[in-house]
Amino acid sequence: MDAGHYLVRLWQRWHSTHALVAIPLMLIAAITLADVRTPGSVHLGPLLVAAPAITTAFAGPRLTGLIGALALGAQTFLAARVGGVATSDHIAQLAGLAALSVFAVLVCYVRDRHKEQLAQVRSVSEAAQRALLRPLPERLGPLHIASSYLAAEKEAHIGGDLYAVARTGERTRVIIGDVRGKGLSAVGEAAMLLGAFQEAAHQHAALHVLADALDRSVHRYLTQFPEADEEAQEHFITALLLEIPDHSPVARMTVCGHPTPLLIRHGTVTGIASPHTAPPLGTWELGPDTPRTAHAFSFLAGDTLLLYTDGVMEARDPTRTFYPLEERVAHCAKNSPTALVYHVQQDLLAHAHGALCDDAALLAIQRSPTAPLGGLHLGDLVHGVGRQVRTHEEHQQTV
Incomplete structure (x- = not known):
């Protein structure tokens, strides 16, 4: 693959990934806004765990960690509005969101490592094919x-x-x-x-x-x-x-x-x-x-x-x-x-x-x-x- 094709594929991958990242960002914003507008007896903050979970489908560990941090920040903001962050209920929610975000980052890391290994195997396979079946x-x-x-x-x-x-x-x-x-x-x-x-x-x-x-x-x-x-x-x-x-x-x-x-x-x-x-x-x-x-x-x-x-x-x-x-x-x-x-x-x-x-x-x-x-x-x-x-x-x- 020449440099031109590589750059085009890199741009397409970057463009598609950063277009998809709007989904968890909009999800965080929508959940936060909905929680602010609902009565105090209704807590929508736990739904924020969906944002880092969705991000693992298309992003790497860094971007997934960033989305997880934003979701954790939004959860902290919502907890501070109703009763404070120090309550046992809010601490449990924050701890659960943090644990899921870390787990999502680990999943992305392992997946990317496997992709790199598969890419290396494919590279060796292609080299073997070129050596066996010369163009x-x-x-x-x-x-x-x-x-x-x-x-x-x-x-x-x-x-x-x-x-x-x-x-x-x-x-x-x-x-x-x-x-x-x-x-x-x-x-x-x-x-x-x-x-x-x-x-x-x-x-x-x-x-x-x-x-x-x-x-x-x-x-x-x-x-x-x-x-x-x-x-x-x-x-x-x-x-x-x-x-x-x-x-x-x-x-x-x-x-x-x-x-x-x-x-x-x-x-x-x-x-x-x-x-x-x-x-x-x-x-x-x-x-x-x-x-x-x-x-x-x-x-x-x-x-x-x-x-x-x-x-x-x-x-x-x-x-x-x-x-x-x-x-x-x-x-x-x-x-x-x-x-x-x-x-x-x-x-x-x-x-x-x-x-x-x-x-x-x-x-x-x-x-x-x-x-x-x-x-x-x-x-x-x-x-x-x-x-x-x-x-x-x-x-x-x-x-």
Whole structure:
């Protein structure tokens, strides 16, 4: 948060607090005036205890103590008018008001301390999220990128969803994933996978080979200390790997148990179905029975890909209806990646009434409309993509 935003929030807080302080002040004045005008047999002074009690709802210990002192002064004034302050009844009233005011100040002090501690925890959480999920660049080669992360826990800023990009030569590689489970173990597994991706993305030429390397890394991590986690064998990470060359209108993806992306082209939204979906990462012991492959599809200048995690599709409204992602994306299909992600994020929160059942991550990638793609015609493009897919499948069968 920059200095300007901090000052604005500080001013708003100060303004709202000092506007609300008029309530206990008016209450003290009204009770005092009413007590003065009523017959001597009617004593309204004990009602002054409401002033410091109300102040604790919006003010700190100092302001609450000041309101308590003013109420005590008003009580003393009223007692002096009828019988004097030294009477046992008035002494009891003053003592009770003083005790309640001190208690109100203590409540404000403890509450503010807890707020400071919570603010520190949030600060650490935000720092951890920035370290784990580093902010993605808005531009990377010919690509425009926008992302969003919504944690299911209201007070949390981090969870088991993940995304990252890596620039390798004249291509961009992307990963988006979802760790099974919650808590610190999920955060640890997400951090491990992101680190492994940033390193392995530069070492393996083929996308499916990169996926195999990540699978082995996750498997080693989950089985390194089996005695520390009895459920380690049940942990896994769904992931989708994407590779986008700078100068070719073709993108490739390897799906490891993860939802496939949506392709937005000329305002039309279509799902990209992968003919081969491999098991999630961390299931390396399954061996060659389920080989991973790279599926090629056209990704033209001006196209946008929307990647997401399960938390987006599984968000429900009060009637238990799932969020219709593809239908809602169609309403903002012509937006920029930043506007698209923001629209889906706000619409998702509105659909779920702010109560997500799982973490939700969104990642929009648009190829610049002016990006040079080697001058291929659309017919050549479709034929080339089909040829790449068939060649790759034949290679897999040979292996």
